[in-house]
Amino acid sequence: MNPERVIENGNVGPVNAALVPRYAGPATFARLPRLDELLGGTGSADIVVAGVPFDTGVSYRPGARFGANHVRESSRLLRPFNPAQDVSPFAAAQVADAGDLAVNPFDIEAALQTVDEGITALMADGARVVTIGGDHTIALPLLRANARRHGPVALLHFDAHLDTWDTYFGAAYTHGTPFRRAFEEGIIDTDALCHVGTRGPLYGTADLDDDARFGFGIVTSADVFRLGVDAVVALLRERVGDRPLYVSVDIDVLDPAHAPGTGTPEAGGMTSLELLEILRGLRGLNLVGADVVEVSPPYDHAELTGVAAAHVVYDLISVMALGAGAAPGGPAYGEASTTYGN
Numbered sequence: 609m610n611p612e613r614v615i616e617n618g619n620v621g622p623v624n625a626a627l628v629p630r631y632a633g634p635a636t637f638a639r640l641p642r643l644d645e646l647l648g649g650t651g652s653a654d655i656v657v658a659g660v661p662f663d664t665g666v667s668y669r670p671g672a673r674f675g676a677n678h679v680r681e682s683s684r685l686l687r688p689f690n691p692a693q694d695v696s697p698f699a700a701a702q703v704a705d706a707g708d709l710a711v712n713p714f715d716i717e718a719a720l721q722t723v724d725e726g727i728t729a730l731m732a733d734g735a736r737v738v739t740i741g742g743d744h745t746i747a748l749p750l751l752r753a754n755a756r757r758h759g760p761v762a763l764l765h766f767d768a769h770l771d772t773w774d775t776y777f778g779a780a781y782t783h784g785t786p787f788r789r790a791f792e793e794g795i796i797d798t799d800a801l802c803h804v805g806t807r808g809p810l811y812g813t814a815d816l817d818d819d820a821r822f823g824f825g826i827v828t829s830a831d832v833f834r835l836g837v838d839a840v841v842a843l844l845r846e847r848v849g850d851r852p853l854y855v856s857v858d859i860d861v862l863d864p865a866h867a868p869g870t871g872t873p874e875a876g877g878m879t880s881l882e883l884l885e886i887l888r889g890l891r892g893l894n895l896v897g898a899d900v901v902e903v904s905p906p907y908d909h910a911e912l913t914g915v916a917a918a919h920v921v922y923d924l925i926s927v928m929a930l931g932a933g934a935a936p937g938g939p940a941y942g943e944a945s946t947t948y949g950n
């Protein structure tokens with residue numbers, strides 16, 4: 609089958625939902641073309657979605673190895689125009705799904721190597737990569753690959769957890785430790801780091817001292833609740849400036865009511881609207897790479913977590929497609945709110 613696709617601006621987009629039912633056919637992210645299909649046709653992609661089926665680094669519930677395909681399945685209803693950012697991301701950029709990296713489930717360091725090499729290869733033509741699935745351990749090789757291209761990157765880390773701990777059971781590479789390793793390796797820009805959505809119990813106050821020493825700012829989920837989305841966006845934009853920016857989204861940043869399908873849930877999290885509005889507020893920043901991790905489908909219900917993650921990816925791709933320097937806009941800033949109605 610060669611399904612009818614939406615083609616805009618010469619870019620090959622999703623399967624046309626008016627001609628082929630949304631629930632038909634194999635899942636790719638947003639029903640976009642596979643990268644290998646595209647390579648046979650128009651050439652390369654500007655933005656690539658890649659799956660990382662890996663959860664050997666988790667400290668509690670497993671299942672994130674199934675996250676990538678769950679996000680793909682949950683992304684079938686996405687439509688081509690994103691009114692919240694006033695952009696058709698798949699028309700503004702060629703976006704494709706590269707499938708999954710074949711990572712070793714038994715050897716964490718080998719897996720990290722495979723992720724680094726796989727993402728580096730996908731970035732070779734200048735594409736920016738958004739990964740889906742996997743546990744948070746994989747943020748380390750993703751940052752390594754991006755820093756090799758861009759130098760130490762600014763990092764906005766959306767997560768209930770700090771993930772700057774040192775070791776678990778003596779192991780250095782786990783889902784609770786990627787950002788400490790990234791600091792030690794000098795691959796993140798210590799002038800432009802912030803956690804967002806942090807909450808929940810810690811091991812001790814030293815966790816916060818260490819984290820501050822690495823250069824991280826913290827916007828807790830309670831801060832989002834009290835200050836509101838616009839104030840948080842202003843603060844993050846100020847911190848990042850025009851630096852190359854990497855965004856890492858651990859889906860457990862959302863309240864378990866919004867994202868039950870995850871491995872280390874913490875009460876008192878952000879709503880999916882708050883997260884999406886903050887991400888939309890990053891429009892115009894130089895977003896070079898992103899991940900959405902810790903989606904564990906066995907603990908999900910009614911695709912709640914999968915749908916939330918799919919929308920997060922969609923808004924991240926929209927920010928990337930608009931590119932650095934795009935005017936801050938969208939309903940959050942008032943001007944484009946007439947996109948709906950009026």
Ligand SMILES: N=C(N)NCCCC(=O)O
Pocket residue numbers: 667668744769771783784858860871872902
């Ligand atoms: N990265 C995630 N999701 N969780 C880290 C939790 C580490 C712990 O068990 O304390």
Ligand SMILES: [Zn+2]
Pocket residue numbers: 744767769771783858902
């Ligand atoms: Zn995490």
Ligand SMILES: [Zn+2]
Pocket residue numbers: 767768769858860861872902
């Ligand atoms: Zn987390």
